[in-house]
Amino acid sequence: MFTGIIEDMGVVSNLKKEMNNLHISIKSKLTPELKIDQSMAHNGVCLTIVAIDQDEYTVTAIKETLDKSNLGVLKIGDNVNLERAMILGARLDGHIVQGHVDQTATCTNIKEEDGSWMFTFNYDSSLNNITIEKGSITVNGTSLTVVNSKKDSFSVAIIPYTYDHTNFGDFKKGTVVNLEFDVLGKYVAKLIDINLIAK
Template identity: 80%
Template sequence: MFTGIIEDIGEVSNLKEELDNLHITIKSGITSELKIDQSVAHNGVCLTVVAINNDEYTVTAIKETLDKTNLKTLKINDKVNLERAMLLGARLDGHIVQGHVDQTAVCTQVEQANGSWVFTFSYDFDVNNNLTIEKGSITVNGTSLTVVNSKKDSFSVAIIPYTFEHTNFNAFEKGTIVNLEFDVLGKYVAKLNSLKN
């Protein structure tokens, strides 16, 4: 389980394809604190550390993960939002994040506000009937955020300067593909409603 509070921005240092798998090597400031078999969220995708070498570590994404996330678009030197699993008893500063991406979305607009930024994303509502609600929680590339301007197949989020500087939001532009994890409580409610109909 994760909280959506990004700990570090890693940099992709190597990508190696093996059959349907992609081995992703990340250079990160938190590498020294990791261990083999530990879970780390990468742009919101929970992956297992399989190798560590100095300040770099490697994780493996399988076909199912690559098909449903933006990890297949990674290139050398790309920046990746990183978060280690939540410690039992720690504060839940963001919201409950599973590290299981529901689908990708496309950034359709980036607006500079007076001291902040507003990012708008569109997604396919027909995939699992995922939805957002005004002032509800959403995870974008692993970052816990509050929804504004919720619509059936799009939403916006307002980004403060700290988040802009300490996540890969500063690299987003129109057309950027991001990972979405919808609020787990909302997904249960949607599922229950679908069973009633």
């Protein structure tokens, strides 16, 4: 379980394909505090640490993960948003994030607004994921508040701290990002679907 509060931007240092799997090595200031078998969110994707070497650690993404997230398009030198699993009893500063990406979205607009930035994203609404105005959304692992909620798009407002300390500063029009929709909203949507089918 995660909170969507990014701890560090790691840098992809190596990528190695092995059959359908991708081994991703990352340099991070968090590495000395990590251990093998620990869970870490990478752009919002929960992955297990399988190796550690000085300031670099490695995780493995399987085909299912690569198909449903932006990890398959990573390049050496890319910045990745990192968050360790939350500690039970700690403050929940963001919102409840599972580290299970629902789908990707594409950045369609970036607007600077006198000290902040408004990012707009489009996503495939046929997968039945929804946003609500002022609800929570996780973009590349970052807990954010939805504005301008529409059937297949939404926007988020980014303050300078978030812009400087996450990979939002790397985004351009066309950038593909990972989305995790609010878990409570997903359960409500599922219950509504079940009730409609029952009728």
